[in-house]
Amino acid sequence: MNKNDPVDIDGEPRSVTIPVIPARRSPTAWLILIAVVAVGLSADLVTKTLAFESVAGAPVVLDRASAIENPRYAPIPPHEGVQVLPGNLLDLRLVLNSGAVFGIGAHQRWFFVCFSFVAIAVALWIFGWRTSSRHHLLHVAIACILAGALGNLTDRLMLGRVRDMLHMLPGWHLPFGMTWPGGNPEVWPWIF
Secondary structure (H helix, E strand, C coil), X not given: CCCCCCECCCCCECCCCCCCCEXXXXXXXXXXXXXXXXXXXXXXXXXXXXXXXXXXCCCCCCCHHHHHHCCCCCCCCCCCCEEEECCCCEEEEEEEECCCHHHCCCCCHHHHHHHHHHHHHHHHHHHHHHCECCCHHHXXXXXXXXXXXXXXXXXXXXXXXXXXXXXXXXXXXXXHHCCCCCCCCECCCCEC
16 A cells, blocks of 8 residues: 555555546547547548459449439449459448348438438437446447448439449358358358
């Protein structure tokens, strides 16, 4: 015990409590959140743009009006995936998603635009009111979720659909000849 450590009346060491500061009142927490969102959103939009310019062999030009009005709009030519990680761990393959995860809710654009705003508000509420200024790793995680939501929101508003390109485990098949509904035998047939 140091002679400067706090003690109570009986000379016993006294515990010191550090006040909990909510993240919304912490400049450091806000700086982490904003910096990670900015980097994540930029990376999301830039990689999507680069992929749509090069993966299919020729740039894929998207027409917003057609993407919104025509459910059969398919400007992406058939193309082979571009291997990113060896061992068939990750390929780039282009798709336009008019729904949400796994294509659920196809062509419900305004629902997903509104849902994105709600998700962003909930994430900010969790950040500001449910975390403390010391939860830096949690702030990074929330910022990554916000960056993804903002990237998809940007695509829905500017292009009419979300650009997806990541295909995990291409060519890996389910065991015992099993398939997903629709007949796809791949372990992970979705592109996100």
